[in-house]
Amino acid sequence: MSSTTQKRARRKNPAERAAEISEAAREIALEQGLSAITLRNVAARVGVASGLVAHYQPNVDGLVAATFSSIVAAEIHEVSGMLAALPGPSERLAFLLETLMEGGRLDVTAVWVEAWTLGRRNEALATCVRGQMDSWQSVLRGVVEDGIAAGQFETEDPGSLAWQILGMIDGLTAQSLVRWGGVSDRGTHLARAVEGMVGAARGSLQPQASGKSVS
Amino acid sequence: MSSTTQKRARRKNPAERAAEISEAAREIALEQGLSAITLRNVAARVGVASGLVAHYQPNVDGLVAATFSSIVAAEIHEVSGMLAALPGPSERLAFLLETLMEGGRLDVTAVWVEAWTLGRRNEALATCVRGQMDSWQSVLRGVVEDGIAAGQFETEDPGSLAWQILGMIDGLTAQSLVRWGGVSDRGTHLARAVEGMVGAARGSLQPQASGKSVS
DNA sequence: TCCATTGTTGATCGTATGATCAACAATGCT
DNA sequence: AGCATTGTTGATCATACGATCAACAATGGA
Secondary structure (H helix, E strand, O other), X not given: OOOOOOOOOOOOOHHHHHXXXXXXXXXXXXXXXXHHOOHHHHHHHHOOOHHHHHHHOOOHHHXXXXXXXXXXXXXHHHHHHHHHOOOOHHHHHHHHHHHHHOOOOHXXXXXXXXXXXXXXXXXXXXXXXXXXXXXHHHHHHHHHHHHHHOOOOOOOOHHHXXXXXXXXXXXXXXXXXXXXXXXXXXXXXXXXXXXXXXXXXXXXXXXXXXXXXXX | OOOOOOOOOOOOOHHHHHHHHHHHHXXXXXXXXXXXXXXXXXXXXXXXXXXXHHHHOOOHHHHHHHHHHHHHHHHXXXXXXXXXXXOOHHHHHHHHHHHHHOOOXXXXXXXXXXXXXXXXXXXXXXXXXXXXXXXXXXXXXXXXXXXXXXXXXXXOOHHHHHHHHHHHHHHHHHHHHHOOOOOOOHHHHHHHHHHHHHOOOOXXXXXXXXXXXXX
């Protein structure tokens, strides 16, 4: 009993404790949403008094904003790492569409959607949201520009187009947050639409039904 | 003084009072968001005790859900009324894209986005959200099917396509909630994408730079 | 061993929420 | 005028939030 229920938390150095708190906030956000990030909630998960969380994060709005950035930045970093391993712009764009639409990132999508709303009353969060949107747009724009340089894509304004594609992805994934069924060929439709927008060859961005060809 | 500051609210019949409360909730939602719908907040706007609001709306979740439905249903009704006045499917689809992307409905967009998040913890709201999404999809699907019948559009699955277009619109308008600049030709890009998706002629869905041709 | 440093606690304050309900008062019928 | 009906009040309860801070205790150097 004395080992399972700890009366007082083990004393740790600030960096370690701060990391624990950030990680707890991250988990809470992914499981229950950004608005579940609460002094008491985070404290309970770390196994620590609420005051300690407040000590490391003087205001909760900041913690929420930082947590949002942490989650999204990690995703961007991960995805763009995968992008780098692909041979050319067409493959990268196709991979992007397929990956982001796949449905395995609903938790991150929920965080995005909630951040859009919370940003109205949390200025720090709003700034982070804009920053991360810029990051995503930058990644996507890079792919489009590479495609243009390689002669595979054609568009006048890669930046604007990148925003457009991002918006479409956001809307469609947000939709899947509420309604799973209904849309059958989500990926296919989007790929077709984007092909038209970037002037790529028909089918060049379709998610390849690679690997498993059965059922 | 006795006329400006009323000590006790005028006695009204239930239907009238209920309508007042609904209207107040509607205004609050559009101005401050769905989460600002509060017993005391609504009561203050109506000029009434908080208990009275609770009397008419036994639980707040229900009021939030009803308010969402009211706002969105009104918009759908309004827009589909305008659609009926247009000559053909191409004009209707173009009008839809133009109207919904125009930026004059940011308040409604904010309500949508917040509803997606709040629906996670408000089951009644979640049901309403799904219902209104169905309504929108139904309107859009109707336009697409008409277009197919008229030989102007071509697609295998109008229902799925309608979902797709809706998702794109949602994402792009939500984006404009946070970031105004950045995208120049929002409407044009989207129109081009949709043209590709429905197999319509290039330019047939472009927002006509009608009326004012200067500057 | 003593003690200064510093990580940690938990109570406390002010505020806000939804919900409940006995008391009140306006209304209109008899 | 008297009275039952019913729309309305406002205090109250339980809960949850962010924030603050004096007190506490673990740690490691002197």
